[in-house]
Amino acid sequence: MPRGWESNPQPPDYKSDALTNEPRCSKMSLAAAAVKLLLSSSSRYKKNYRIIVVMVVAVVVIAIVFVVVVIDVVVVVVVVVVVVVVVVVVVVVVVVVEVVVIVVVVVVVVVAVFVDVYMCRLI
Incomplete structure (x- = not known):
C-alpha cells in the first residue's frame, strides 16, 4: 500500500506542478534573470x-x-x-x-x- 501510494500520485503531482508552474516559473525566471543581469551589469559598467x-x-x-x-x-x-x-x-x-x-x-x-x-x- 505505501509503495503504490508513493509511486502512483507522485507522477501526476509532478506533472500538475509542472503544468501549473511552467508559465509562472518561466516568467519569474526571465524576470529574475533580467534583474540579476541588470544588477550585475550596472555594477560592472557604472x-x-x-x-x-x-x-x-x-x-x-x-x-x-x-x-x-x-x-x-x-x-x-x-x-x-x-x-x-x-x-x-x-x-x-x-x-x-x-x-x-x-x-x-x-x-x-x-x-x-x-x-x-x-x-x-x-x-
Whole structure:
C-alpha cells in the first residue's frame, strides 16, 4: 500500500506542478534573470560612461541620417520616433546604466524606423 501510494500520485503531482508552474516559473525566471543581469551589469559598467555616450551619439547619428535620407511625408513620423527613442535611451541610461539594454534599444529603434519608412513607402 505505501509503495503504490508513493509511486502512483507522485507522477501526476509532478506533472500538475509542472503544468501549473511552467508559465509562472518561466516568467519569474526571465524576470529574475533580467534583474540579476541588470544588477550585475550596472555594477560592472557604472564607470564606463564612454560606452554609454558612444551609444547615445550613435542613436542621434542614426536619427539624423534617417531624417536626412528620408525627406518625405515620413520625416515628421521619423522625427517623432527619434525624439521618443532618444528620450527612452537617456532614461534607460540614467536609470539602469546597462550597455546590453542600450544595444537592444538601438537595434529595436533601427528596425522600427526601417519598418516605418518601408511601410510608408509601400503606402
